[in-house]
Amino acid sequence: MRITNNMMVTSTIRNINAAASRLNEASERVSTELKISLPSDDPVVATKTIKYRDYVAKIEQYQSNASAADSWMSTTDDALSELYDYVAAVKDDISKACTAEATTSDWADIKEEVMAYLEGIVQVVNADYGGRYIFGGFSVSEAPYELVERMATNISSAAYDTGDFSLAGDLAAGSYTMTVTESGGTYTVTMTDGTNTYTGTTDSSTGTVELKTADGQVMATLTAPAGGLASASFTFDATECVAVKYKGQYLSTVLADTVDAATMQAMYSGNTYVDSGSDQSIKYNLGYGADVTVNTEGQDVVGDSAANLFNTLTKLLLALSADGTTGGATYQSYDTGTDTVTTGTIGTTDELLDDINADIERLTTAQASLGARETYVANVSDRLANDYTNYTTLLSDTIDVDVSEALIEQTTAETVYEAALSVGAKAISKTLVDYTA
Numbered sequence: 309m310r311i312t313n314n315m316m317v318t319s320t321i322r323n324i325n326a327a328a329s330r331l332n333e334a335s336e337r338v339s340t341e342l343k344i345s346l347p348s349d350d351p352v353v354a355t356k357t358i359k360y361r362d363y364v365a366k367i368e369q370y371q372s373n374a375s376a377a378d379s380w381m382s383t384t385d386d387a388l389s390e391l392y393d394y395v396a397a398v399k400d401d402i403s404k405a406c407t408a409e410a411t412t413s414d415w416a417d418i419k420e421e422v423m424a425y426l427e428g429i430v431q432v433v434n435a436d437y438g439g440r441y442i443f444g445g446f447s448v449s450e451a452p453y454e455l456v457e458r459m460a461t462n463i464s465s466a467a468y469d470t471g472d473f474s475l476a477g478d479l480a481a482g483s484y485t486m487t488v489t490e491s492g493g494t495y496t497v498t499m500t501d502g503t504n505t506y507t508g509t510t511d512s513s514t515g516t517v518e519l520k521t522a523d524g525q526v527m528a529t530l531t532a533p534a535g536g537l538a539s540a541s542f543t544f545d546a547t548e549c550v551a552v553k554y555k556g557q558y559l560s561t562v563l564a565d566t567v568d569a570a571t572m573q574a575m576y577s578g579n580t581y582v583d584s585g586s587d588q589s590i591k592y593n594l595g596y597g598a599d600v601t602v603n604t605e606g607q608d609v610v611g612d613s614a615a616n617l618f619n620t621l622t623k624l625l626l627a628l629s630a631d632g633t634t635g636g637a638t639y640q641s642y643d644t645g646t647d648t649v650t651t652g653t654i655g656t657t658d659e660l661l662d663d664i665n666a667d668i669e670r671l672t673t674a675q676a677s678l679g680a681r682e683t684y685v686a687n688v689s690d691r692l693a694n695d696y697t698n699y700t701t702l703l704s705d706t707i708d709v710d711v712s713e714a715l716i717e718q719t720t721a722e723t724v725y726e727a728a729l730s731v732g733a734k735a736i737s738k739t740l741v742d743y744t745a
Contacts, residue, residue, distance in 0.1 A: 445588030465542030560618035
């Protein structure tokens, strides 16, 4: 068969192009460290790569969720441990107060100590994680617990009742006059005891108004009654009490027997927290159809209106005030079920110990439940770490090149390409003109 010059040129160019294409592919694999650049290069590899990348992305999200869940529960665990220390200290104080050697002065010191514990406990149960309160159920944006040391009594206005006031700060017990005036849609509230004056303004006839000193300290909060704020003037008494609110409603239901039943009913009726039994669990998805509850609800830690830590503390404070830790101290208790007020008597110190032991048992049960969930998250995190390693390895095996092999292939492709150019240059440089001389 006769080999023409055109055939040689065509063959040479084809070989050079093939060598150039091989070199280009080898260079791309070295520079990108990927086996393919386009799905069309290898549809099977492309399909597997998409699938494995999706798996890895999901695992990374689940790992992030698990880490956040662990952090939330670690914060809760720290809070519960601190709370346990407080409650254990209260139990020790009960035991110290009932010894035969305890004096009236000792009881006064213990009362001051317990009051400090109470304030510390309220701070602990208002702990937050990343700005979200951990014991408030779904209500994570506002502190769930509030310590109330004053309450309004003997209100002379028919429009307002005890439930419309929240007295705070260092407000002294005594008789106060309050006026509410309106001008141009702005409501101004003024409260005074003849010596001190506190004011607040609002542009809404509903909601609440904070009454502050001249330097901005909040002394009381007035809640608009059902009909809204209206121009009025009335008097009320600020009575000392120790009460705790949960989500704006009273949780503790025990007060001194010096508070009359009518005042307590006005204070508590329709304004007392009762556990509805509805679950307010905040869950994090950990993948594979698994999730975990990261929060611990407050009533599972300190109890609800039926029995709670704050009632125990109030009884203890009243007993210490009456020098009656060995029995005989009386108190008023509000029953949410019957909407009635009854008088109770602390029979013996053992009754307080029984109450605090019940509070400790509730707390330790909450800690045990939290610990089980923390262990579960740790196990899931280990499994996710293994899955992440497996799928990233599969992804790498599927799409990543072996760099050393790719460099060898590139060097080989360069050699072949250079050889093709060299041979081609020699093969197609000769023409008939070269042989006519």
